[in-house]
Amino acid sequence: xxxxxxxxxxxxxxxxxxxxxxxxxxxxxxxxxxxxxxxxxxxxxxxxxxxxxxxxxxxxxxxxxxxxxxxxxxxxxxxxxxxxxxxxxxxxxxxxxxxxxxxxxxxxxxxxxx
Amino acid sequence: xxxxxxxxxxxxxxxxxxxxxxxxxxxxxxxxxxxxxxxxxxxxxxxxxxxxxxxxxxxxxxxxxxxxxxxxxxxxxxxxxxxxxxxxxxxxxxxxxxxxxxxxxxxxxx
Numbered sequence: 288x289x290x291x292x293x294x295x296x297x298x299x300x301x302x303x304x305x306x307x308x309x310x311x312x313x314x315x316x317x318x319x320x321x322x323x324x325x326x327x328x329x330x331x332x333x334x335x336x337x338x339x340x341x342x343x344x345x346x347x348x349x350x351x352x353x354x355x356x357x358x359x360x361x362x363x364x365x366x367x368x369x370x371x372x373x374x375x376x377x378x379x380x381x382x383x384x385x386x387x388x389x390x391x392x393x394x395x396x397x398x399x400x401x
Numbered sequence: 402x403x404x405x406x407x408x409x410x411x412x413x414x415x416x417x418x419x420x421x422x423x424x425x426x427x428x429x430x431x432x433x434x435x436x437x438x439x440x441x442x443x444x445x446x447x448x449x450x451x452x453x454x455x456x457x458x459x460x461x462x463x464x465x466x467x468x469x470x471x472x473x474x475x476x477x478x479x480x481x482x483x484x485x486x487x488x489x490x491x492x493x494x495x496x497x498x499x500x501x502x503x504x505x506x507x508x509x510x511x
Contacts, residue, residue, distance in 0.1 A: 291444070329490055329501035330445070378444050387433055387494030392444035 289313065291393035293379050299399045305367035308396045311360070312381030318342075319356055320390065321364050322378040330378055335386060336362060343386075369400045403428040407491045407502035414481055414509050422476040422505045424465075424491035432495035434458075434467050434474040439488045439504070448476075448489070481509045 292311040300306050312319045318337050322330035333352065335343040339359040347354070351370070356362040366373055376397050380390040408423040426434065433452045437445040449458030454469035463478045476489060486509050491502040 293444075327504075329503050332499075380444075386497050386499045389435070389447055389450060390445075390499060392437075392446065394442075394444045 291379055291381055291391055293377075293393035293396055295396055296394065297397050297399075299401065300369055301401050302371055303368040305365065306369055306398065307363050307365045308377050308379075308398075310362045310364070310379030310393060312362075312379070313391055315383070316381035316391070317359075317384050318382045318386065319362050320380040320382075320386070321354055321362070322380065324376045324378055324395070326375070333364070337384075366398075369398075371400050374398055374400045403432065403493055403495050403498065403500050405491050405493045405500050405502040407489075408505050410504075411506040411508060414507070416483055416509055416511050417480045418509075420476070420478040420481045420485075420507070422489055422491075422507070424474045424476065424502060426472050426474065426491075426493050428472075428493055428495050430495060432493045434465070435492040435494065436463070436465055436474070436476050437490040437492060437501075439490065441487070445490060481507070483509045483511055485509050 320335050321333045324330045333347045334354045336356040339356050354364045376395040378395045379393045382388045382390045404427045435450045436448040438448045439445045449460040451458040451467035457466045465474050465476045488504045488506045490504045493500045
């Protein structure tokens with residue numbers, strides 16, 4: 288069974304530029320998550336999709352972050368414009384249905400904002 | 402609200418030493434408990450889980466027992482290897498939510 292795929296693995300941009308990350312979850316998983324992991328901390332949920340609908344985006348900085356999951360499969364997370372404090376690893380995860388179940392994580396995208 | 406508190410690191414051990422990483426939780430109802438491991442440059446991987454009180458999760462020589470009376474889910478391994486060097490996260494799943502601890506970095510020296 289293929290795992291969660293993410294791209295790119297690394298990205299370096301300057302502040303005020305825009306960047307986009309892509310995620311393809313495990314086939315058949317209805318729920319997809321984007322997490323932000325700052326160095327030395329645990330993952331922080333940014334947004335949760337159930338199929339192609341948003342379930343929870345309460346911690347997403349909506350003035351600069353956006354995400355979509357068209358057709359209920361793969362997803363993109365965008366930052367525009369980026370700030371220095373956005374430097375982090377962005378993790379995508381999926382689960383069969385609910386957040387409290389086992390989540391399967393992709394390798395992450397490491398973003399450095401200069 | 403629900404929360405997870407885990408032992409601060411970093412933890413440095415010699416190969417074949419005994420490992421304990423403490424994790425305690427606060428939650429309403431009947432949460433599921435997880436340990437995830439993150440190797441350098443990778444995402445989190447599920448190490449083990451337990452879904453009800455007194456359950457023991459185990460994998461790759463690691464064990465953790467869901468103790469409702471002490472609200473704990475401590476991770477143990479009898480003999481660590483260099484390849485176990487990673488960051489370990491305790492997590493709690495409950496009420497359609499998942500909370501992660503801050504992580505404990507383990508370094509095992511030969």
